[in-house]
Amino acid sequence: MELPPNEPFPGIQDPTLLIHRQIVEENLSRILDKTQAKGVRFRPHMKTHQHPEVGRWMQQLGIQHITVSSLDMAVEHARLGWKDITIALPCHPRQLRRLAELSKEVTLQVILDHTAMVDVLQEYRVDVGVWIELDTGSHRTGIPVQDVETIRDLIERIETSHHLTCLGFLWHDGHQYAHSSSAAIQAEWQRTIGAVDDLKKSLGMRASSLLCSAGDTPAASQLADLTDVDEIRAGNLVYYDLMQWQAGNCSLDQIGICLAAPVIGRYPDRGEIVVHGGAVHLSKEGLITTDGTTIFGLAVRLHDQGWTPYSTTSPVIKLSQEHGVIQLDINSLDKYPIGSLIGILPVHSCLTADAMRHQRSLVI
Amino acid sequence: MELPPNEPFPGIQDPTLLIHRQIVEENLSRILDKTQAKGVRFRPHMKTHQHPEVGRWMQQLGIQHITVSSLDMAVEHARLGWKDITIALPCHPRQLRRLAELSKEVTLQVILDHTAMVDVLQEYRVDVGVWIELDTGSHRTGIPVQDVETIRDLIERIETSHHLTCLGFLWHDGHQYAHSSSAAIQAEWQRTIGAVDDLKKSLGMRASSLLCSAGDTPAASQLADLTDVDEIRAGNLVYYDLMQWQAGNCSLDQIGICLAAPVIGRYPDRGEIVVHGGAVHLSKEGLITTDGTTIFGLAVRLHDQGWTPYSTTSPVIKLSQEHGVIQLDINSLDKYPIGSLIGILPVHSCLTADAMRHQRSLVI
Numbered sequence: 034m035e036l037p038p039n040e041p042f043p044g045i046q047d048p049t050l051l052i053h054r055q056i057v058e059e060n061l062s063r064i065l066d067k068t069q070a071k072g073v074r075f076r077p078h079m080k081t082h083q084h085p086e087v088g089r090w091m092q093q094l095g096i097q098h099i100t101v102s103s104l105d106m107a108v109e110h111a112r113l114g115w116k117d118i119t120i121a122l123p124c125h126p127r128q129l130r131r132l133a134e135l136s137k138e139v140t141l142q143v144i145l146d147h148t149a150m151v152d153v154l155q156e157y158r159v160d161v162g163v164w165i166e167l168d169t170g171s172h173r174t175g176i177p178v179q180d181v182e183t184i185r186d187l188i189e190r191i192e193t194s195h196h197l198t199c200l201g202f203l204w205h206d207g208h209q210y211a212h213s214s215s216a217a218i219q220a221e222w223q224r225t226i227g228a229v230d231d232l233k234k235s236l237g238m239r240a241s242s243l244l245c246s247a248g249d250t251p252a253a254s255q256l257a258d259l260t261d262v263d264e265i266r267a268g269n270l271v272y273y274d275l276m277q278w279q280a281g282n283c284s285l286d287q288i289g290i291c292l293a294a295p296v297i298g299r300y301p302d303r304g305e306i307v308v309h310g311g312a313v314h315l316s317k318e319g320l321i322t323t324d325g326t327t328i329f330g331l332a333v334r335l336h337d338q339g340w341t342p343y344s345t346t347s348p349v350i351k352l353s354q355e356h357g358v359i360q361l362d363i364n365s366l367d368k369y370p371i372g373s374l375i376g377i378l379p380v381h382s383c384l385t386a387d388a389m390r391h392q393r394s395l396v397i
Numbered sequence: 398m399e400l401p402p403n404e405p406f407p408g409i410q411d412p413t414l415l416i417h418r419q420i421v422e423e424n425l426s427r428i429l430d431k432t433q434a435k436g437v438r439f440r441p442h443m444k445t446h447q448h449p450e451v452g453r454w455m456q457q458l459g460i461q462h463i464t465v466s467s468l469d470m471a472v473e474h475a476r477l478g479w480k481d482i483t484i485a486l487p488c489h490p491r492q493l494r495r496l497a498e499l500s501k502e503v504t505l506q507v508i509l510d511h512t513a514m515v516d517v518l519q520e521y522r523v524d525v526g527v528w529i530e531l532d533t534g535s536h537r538t539g540i541p542v543q544d545v546e547t548i549r550d551l552i553e554r555i556e557t558s559h560h561l562t563c564l565g566f567l568w569h570d571g572h573q574y575a576h577s578s579s580a581a582i583q584a585e586w587q588r589t590i591g592a593v594d595d596l597k598k599s600l601g602m603r604a605s606s607l608l609c610s611a612g613d614t615p616a617a618s619q620l621a622d623l624t625d626v627d628e629i630r631a632g633n634l635v636y637y638d639l640m641q642w643q644a645g646n647c648s649l650d651q652i653g654i655c656l657a658a659p660v661i662g663r664y665p666d667r668g669e670i671v672v673h674g675g676a677v678h679l680s681k682e683g684l685i686t687t688d689g690t691t692i693f694g695l696a697v698r699l700h701d702q703g704w705t706p707y708s709t710t711s712p713v714i715k716l717s718q719e720h721g722v723i724q725l726d727i728n729s730l731d732k733y734p735i736g737s738l739i740g741i742l743p744v745h746s747c748l749t750a751d752a753m754r755h756q757r758s759l760v761i
Binding site for chain 2: 045046047080103105122123124125126127128131146147149150173295297300303309312353371372384388
């Protein structure tokens with residue numbers, strides 16, 4: 034059995050994440066036009082890609098400030114040459130030694146939603162900027178934006194510290210990911226901005242110099258004007274994915290990554306092929322489609338320059354640890370002998386990219 | 398802010414997978430009593446744990462034959478000293494060079510459900526044992542067990558090859574994972590054994606020497622007698638998880654792993670704590686509980702010797718990339734200051750262990 038002579042990527046032996054440089058750079062240009070070109074800092078969240086080469090493209094585009102979601106990721110990016118890093122996950126005492134070390138190497142920002150860590154950071158002389166995390170509706174971490182007294186208390190505690198600098202307010206409107214209309218996302222954004230303005234008014238003069246940092250891909254993608262805030266930390270919009278596509282925040286051809294998966298089984302009677310490409314590659318994140326079924330990816334045709342969606346829907350319908358089951362019309366199925374590659378657009382690119390890492394990725 | 402003086406695992410700084418040696422060894426002893434003690438080979442699936450130390454415990458218990466789910470995992474385990482390895486994922490032509498190399502180092506078995514690869518393996522002189530994969534109802538990979546002609550054809554093709562040895566029939570009753578009663582699992586097992594017996598009868602004399610290899614944790618856990626087959630390849634039963642617990646295949650105290658996650662946020666008003674421990678640690682596999690909600694883990698209290706479940710249910714109710722949100726009664730919540738550790742039993746231990754790897758694990 035020979036592979037077809039024009040089979041793309043003959044060097045790929047195992048599931049491999051393809052990263053499409055042109056799409057990624059276009060996604061970056063679009064957000065830079067809306068942010069840095071308008072005086073808003075774009076501080077991309079590196080958790081989506083975690084890829085040194087994508088980081089270099091960002092540097093070449095003039096990006097100097099980044100967001101990460103763990104101390105480990107901060108240390109890794111400091112090693113890659115980044116000098117200004119926000120860790121957008123609340124820090125805790127078990128990390129103090131490493132936090133203190135890192136704060137000597139780079140300009141470091143942490144987020145807090147309570148006073149307990151202030152004394153600890155002070156005691157260990159950790160020189161960091163502190164963002165006060167607000168809960169603007171997602172109910173994950175953060176002080177409820179209406180809780181003026183707690184926020185005022187935290188600001189005062191930070192301001193009396195010799196090592197901490199209060200930077201301002203940071204939030205992640207995670208609940209934006211549930212919206213699927215531009216109008217709803219715009220309304221939610223305005224609601225949050227209004228609530229933060231009210232907070233600042235209640236806090237009085239001291240709040241006027243505090244900055245605002247927002248972080249979600251839906252608003253960053255849908256809104257034409259982001260100048261209500263000082264900083265945008267979105268990360269997913271670098272790659273996008275089927276979730277963002279379904280929510281209307283990107284087009285299918287703006288999705289910048291695709292899993293190249295070798296075909297390991299052909300089942301024409303079932304209208305299915307099975308690939309080596311499972312939950313440990315794509316993640317087990319599912320997407321509920323309009324007809325109520327859950328899919329784990331969408332198959333696309335690969336070619337040397339990238340990929341092309343099929344005219345008929347070709348979903349990944351089942352996913353176990355290493356296997357993916359893809360529904361495919363019979364004409365397409367005939368084109369995939371054992372060992373050929375099919376592409377899969379991921380449901381949630383952050384989790385797929387974390388699973389694949391740069392070690393199992395290929396920039397095209 | 399100091400951590401409580403009796404806080405367990407003071408050395409842990411980041412999410413860490415705890416592996417409880419005593420529980421794992423008891424799980425292993427139980428399956429060895431049912432298999433090797435009765436003349437059935439136990440060829441554990443290493444994909445669940447992928448941990449060199451767990452592998453050594455297996456070797457100390459006399460286990461010499463293993464199953465893996467990828468060629469990469471086979472190469473890794475050959476390096477760890479394993480000499481007899483079945484790759485329970487259909488092979489394909491892109492892997493030929495590495496397959497050929499590995500087949501010179503260890504006794505290697507592959508699985509096939511089509512004739513196309515036979516000529517390729519023959520041409521490249523890959524000396525391997527071949528299991529014919531049967532689809533006994535899970536509709537993932539495998540030849541339908543009723544399709545006698547296709548199976549006969551494949552056996553003949555393998556037998557005429559100079560390099561391949563036909564070992565017998567292998568299947569994975571993936572549909573067993575949907576059952577939650579011992580009787581249903583027993584009935585399904587009997588149905589499969591009956592179908593394979595029918596197949597052997599239809600094939601005639603040539604089939605009498607062929608072996609049978611079965612692979613699911615539900616049957617391996619629920620059935621007292623596994624002597625219908627020659628080999629059991631279950632892997633999950635080494636660790637078990639909430640999925641297997643919900644299905645009645647293990648007790649809660651037979652679950653051998655637990656994610657130790659640092660508390661990063663406390664929200665008494667919501668009855669919730671937030672931990673550093675998210676989808677990149679636990680995986681995004683959800684479990685639908687009897688009341689219809691989806692959970693991503695169950696919180697337990699950690700102590701130096703292991704963990705203890707709470708008397709009230711304490712589920713992980715939301716999971717993002719690095720955050721986990723845990724519902725906790727107010728009395729328990731009070732015991733978790735920022736930076737303390739809480740344990741999380743995983744929904745699907747195979748995916749959690751793959752995410753954490755041995756690099757982020759700790760044997761206790």
